Amino acid sequence: xxxxxxxxxxxxxxxxxxxxxxxxxxxxxxxxxxxxxxxxxxxxxxxxxxxxxxxxxxxxxxxxxxxxxxxxxxxxxxxxxxxxxxxxxxxxxxxxxxxxxxxxxxxxxxxxxxxxxxxxxxxxxxxxxxxxxxxxxxxxxxxxxxxxxxxxxxxxxxxxxxxxxxxxxxxxxxxxxxxxxxxxxxxxxxxxxxxxxxxxxxxxx
Amino acid sequence: xxxxxxxxxxxxxxxxxxxxxxxxxxxxxxxxxxxxxxxxxxxxxxxxxxxxxxxxxxxxxxxxxxxxxxxxxxxxxxxxxxxxxxxxxxxxxxxxxxxxxxxxxxxxxxxxxxxxxxxxxxxxxxxxxxxxxxxxxxxxxxxxxxxxxxxxxxxxxxxxxxxxxxxxxxxxxxxxxxxxxxxxxxxxxxxxxxxxxxxxxxxxx
Numbered sequence: 001x002x003x004x005x006x007x008x009x010x011x012x013x014x015x016x017x018x019x020x021x022x023x024x025x026x027x028x029x030x031x032x033x034x035x036x037x038x039x040x041x042x043x044x045x046x047x048x049x050x051x052x053x054x055x056x057x058x059x060x061x062x063x064x065x066x067x068x069x070x071x072x073x074x075x076x077x078x079x080x081x082x083x084x085x086x087x088x089x090x091x092x093x094x095x096x097x098x099x100x101x102x103x104x105x106x107x108x109x110x111x112x113x114x115x116x117x118x119x120x121x122x123x124x125x126x127x128x129x130x131x132x133x134x135x136x137x138x139x140x141x142x143x144x145x146x147x148x149x150x151x152x153x154x155x156x157x158x159x160x161x162x163x164x165x166x167x168x169x170x171x172x173x174x175x176x177x178x179x180x181x182x183x184x185x186x187x188x189x190x191x192x193x194x195x196x197x198x199x200x201x202x203x204x205x
Numbered sequence: 206x207x208x209x210x211x212x213x214x215x216x217x218x219x220x221x222x223x224x225x226x227x228x229x230x231x232x233x234x235x236x237x238x239x240x241x242x243x244x245x246x247x248x249x250x251x252x253x254x255x256x257x258x259x260x261x262x263x264x265x266x267x268x269x270x271x272x273x274x275x276x277x278x279x280x281x282x283x284x285x286x287x288x289x290x291x292x293x294x295x296x297x298x299x300x301x302x303x304x305x306x307x308x309x310x311x312x313x314x315x316x317x318x319x320x321x322x323x324x325x326x327x328x329x330x331x332x333x334x335x336x337x338x339x340x341x342x343x344x345x346x347x348x349x350x351x352x353x354x355x356x357x358x359x360x361x362x363x364x365x366x367x368x369x370x371x372x373x374x375x376x377x378x379x380x381x382x383x384x385x386x387x388x389x390x391x392x393x394x395x396x397x398x399x400x401x402x403x404x405x406x407x408x409x410x
Contacts, residue, residue: 058258131407182396186390
């Protein structure tokens, strides 16, 4: 581009960005409520649990405490568990599941495990010292009917007013989505697994 | 349900889960390649950067090292930055952007900043000690043309064979998606911001 073209482009860019800034600033000014949020990360793509653990890191960065209950995964020790267990004063970390349900093939056993996990989750949801509760793979336990949605929603609704909760897992139930403040649907565009690449340390586990 | 119904339901569940386990086990057996992956987290929903930082935690949990370059965000200090800077021997953390582009409104300045950031990213992409490189909001810099996709893809392709790279940000370019191994599109189902809730500490920053 010639110099005048370049200048014109820069001017258009500046004008567009000024308009965008005005819109964003106005939205921020409007949004003023301060309260704990219920977030749901669902969908078939990769990143539902990872995003919850990123929020956990963010919470610790603010000097706040957090709790984690893993409902289904956890027979295998994972990288995030090894990492966040380094901070026992800041993170209460509970691995309650014993492998995916297709590993166990025993429905009553899965129900019992899910109920034990929910008892632990309820304790975290009653503790005002805990700024964030991660309920990892809870959606799976709800989808298979191992836990009742009504019970789960009632306990979440009764939590301390500034506590955030993030629920992960495929197949979030409509009632949970209805109750949530923020819902992300993580879609699979493509996955290395489809191309014959095995699960990689640091990426998948 | 009566007891016989319950038993029949448990049996059906077991049979279904046995079939599912067989399918999953076969897929795992097929997937055998061991190599560094290029992951892209795009879309309009919440969780793109959080998922990358969750992977970072996972990487550290395996005793590996990582590097982060934040391309656009970062004028404000965020929770994840405060947290991961606690581990200077394990994480090389660079905040190169100075606010979103609609804050600066100066195209040439943004290009210069993006090029400086890429020089840092290239160093990480040449370091075999680094198991994971997070290129946070790189998609924004590419979308606005602050960096050239060809240059970026060439540097990523030339990295050590076992190094993983995760790129975040809305509007991933088709050429990047084409080059990637795993791509997640994070869709916005709903967001608390739309309901007048302001950005919350530990959730949004």
